[in-house]
Amino acid sequence: MNDNPFSLWVYLSQSPLLWLTVTLLVYAATDAVSLATRRHPLANPVLHAMWIIGAFLLATGTSYTSYFAGAQFVHFLLGPATVALAVPLYENRRRVVSSIVPMLVALLAGSVTAVVSVVLLAELAGLPRDVVLSLAPKSVTAGVAMGIAESLHADPSLAAVAVILTGIMGAIIVTPLMNRTGITDYRARGFAAGLAAHGIGTARAFQVDEIAGVFSGIAMSFNALVTSFLVPLAVTLLVR
Amino acid sequence: MLASLGLILLCQLIGEAVVRGLGLPLPGPVLGLLLLLVLLLARDRFAMLAYGPLRNDGVETASKGLLAHLSLLFVPAAVGVVQKLDLLASHGIAIVLVLALSVVVTLLATVLTFRLVSRLLKQQDAR
Numbered sequence: 001m002n003d004n005p006f007s008l009w010v011y012l013s014q015s016p017l018l019w020l021t022v023t024l025l026v027y028a029a030t031d032a033v034s035l036a037t038r039r040h041p042l043a044n045p046v047l048h049a050m051w052i053i054g055a056f057l058l059a060t061g062t063s064y065t066s067y068f069a070g071a072q073f074v075h076f077l078l079g080p081a082t083v084a085l086a087v088p089l090y091e092n093r094r095r096v097v098s099s100i101v102p103m104l105v106a107l108l109a110g111s112v113t114a115v116v117s118v119v120l121l122a123e124l125a126g127l128p129r130d131v132v133l134s135l136a137p138k139s140v141t142a143g144v145a146m147g148i149a150e151s152l153h154a155d156p157s158l159a160a161v162a163v164i165l166t167g168i169m170g171a172i173i174v175t176p177l178m179n180r181t182g183i184t185d186y187r188a189r190g191f192a193a194g195l196a197a198h199g200i201g202t203a204r205a206f207q208v209d210e211i212a213g214v215f216s217g218i219a220m221s222f223n224a225l226v227t228s229f230l231v232p233l234a235v236t237l238l239v240r
Numbered sequence: 241m242l243a244s245l246g247l248i249l250l251c252q253l254i255g256e257a258v259v260r261g262l263g264l265p266l267p268g269p270v271l272g273l274l275l276l277l278v279l280l281l282a283r284d285r286f287a288m289l290a291y292g293p294l295r296n297d298g299v300e301t302a303s304k305g306l307l308a309h310l311s312l313l314f315v316p317a318a319v320g321v322v323q324k325l326d327l328l329a330s331h332g333i334a335i336v337l338v339l340a341l342s343v344v345v346t347l348l349a350t351v352l353t354f355r356l357v358s359r360l361l362k363q364q365d366a367r
Contacts, residue, residue: 054322064323071316082269084303086276110350228265
């Protein structure tokens with residue numbers, strides 16, 4: 001037996017091993033539940049892994065920094081996974097090329113709606129100016145949104161929170177909403193998911209249908225570009 | 241497998257370097273995605289490129305492996321929200337409602353535009 005019962009905890013809390021293991025195991029469990037419910041929208045694995053791990057951290061008084069020291073190995077793979085989207089895109093290139101016009105028009109309409117709606121709604125709700133600015137880029141991936149928020153002198157960490165919340169809510173809402181509209185075109189459904197809810201929406205789209213995933217990845221990639229130009233413009237025109 | 245992962249990382253590395261070097265408003269990995277796509281298309285045209293990871297579905301298999309658990313990769317960033325609850329404390333409910341409404345409006349605007357344009361084009365073709 002060790003002299004100090006805390007020495008094991010001290011070792012574990014300082015090594016990346018513990019939180020990497022927790023991240024993988026909790027995700028494996030939430031993903032198994034999602035599979036068992038036949039990918040029910042409310043069984044979203046990101047949502048449930050988020051609060052379960054969050055509760056672990058709060059209960060053990062672990063800072064996000066020490067958690068991230070372990071979880072960064074998983075986080076790092078986001079970049080290579082984005083590159084890997086080239087493969088399903090390549091395999092479905094004929095359908096993609098034949099849909100280029102609807103994609104471009106939907107990209108413009110969707111990007112403008114994403115930015116304008118959140119700015120107007122936030123103003124209507126009477127949120128303070130710096131919060132409105134931080135919410136504006138919420139439909140693009142966290143890295144890009146934080147960059148946009150920084151360039152507006154808004155709060156990048158609030159922007160990141162808005163991005164994650166948008167992604168999770170979008171991934172939950174998209175399937176029931178689309179079913180209600182009666183639209184069965186998975187190109188259009190996937191494109192909307194990626195545009196409104198970036199990578200988390202794309203992960204959801206791949207769960208539902210491969211074509212939806214491909215179009216979602218395209219929307220996510222190009223929305224990052226359009227939104228970078230759009231947010232500064234919209235903020236100048238719309239924010240008092 | 242290793243060479244395929246290496247190729248994916250190389251595409252990302254070049255993407256990041258170009259984006260940073262030219263100050264482009266685009267995530268580096270998105271440029272890497274375009275680069276890998278160009279490589280795959282070029283391989284079909286030029287037989288000499290069908291080498292290493294670009295042969296026998298090498299990079300294809302590795303990519304699908306990475307994408308199989310795309311949701312997992314968002315977990316570390318998502319947990320950041322739980323640690324920033326104080327940020328949401330003052331305006332939390334308003335922020336969540338605003339984001340939820342906006343995401344619904346955005347989904348509908350995008351999907352309806354896509355369908356509308358796609359239908360208009362089909363009518364034009366039929367004529």
